[in-house]
Amino acid sequence: MLSFFRALSFAEGVSYIWILAISLGLISRDYVSMVGMTHGILFMIYLVILALVSEKAGWSKKARGGLFLASIIPFAFIGAEMFLRESIIKKKPVTN
Template identity: 40%
Template sequence: MSKLLSVFRIVALLEGVSYLLLLFIAVPIKYISEDPQYVKMLGMPHGVLFMAYVVIAIFISAYMKWNLKTLAIVLAASVIPFGTFYVEKKYLKQTPSA
């Protein structure tokens, strides 16, 4: 399960970066220069990473011994800019007691 936790850390990082790129680079370019190319280019990878983040978070919640409130925070962080970085710092650095 620790391998899945490592994968989740990577997915969380990539999901957070892709969300920031989409939100703060691609969307403004779309509306300022009327060029939706970047949204189309970043949208699909971000969507896949978002779904992977949610699924893996649900799988590792039992391993990490998260209660429903913590799981809800971890899941909500995926739709808040910089949220996945907060999850990494607050919830993923700790290791559960075996």
């Protein structure tokens, strides 16, 4: 579930950058409804999965809040990606 959340976090972050690029006029406004709907759906799924994964993983309120902020601050998904990658590495048992 953590790997799925990591992929979802990345997809949500990229879709947010796309919607910002469209709203700033860097990309044709013809894509607003498609990208906007995609981002909205990804954002809602992100919030639900964040609640489920953070509860299961036992993350602190600070970590939960940081991951929430990463979903609304442009390019903060990169920091969330690093946090989630470390969480996955810590969770896997070390085998030789």
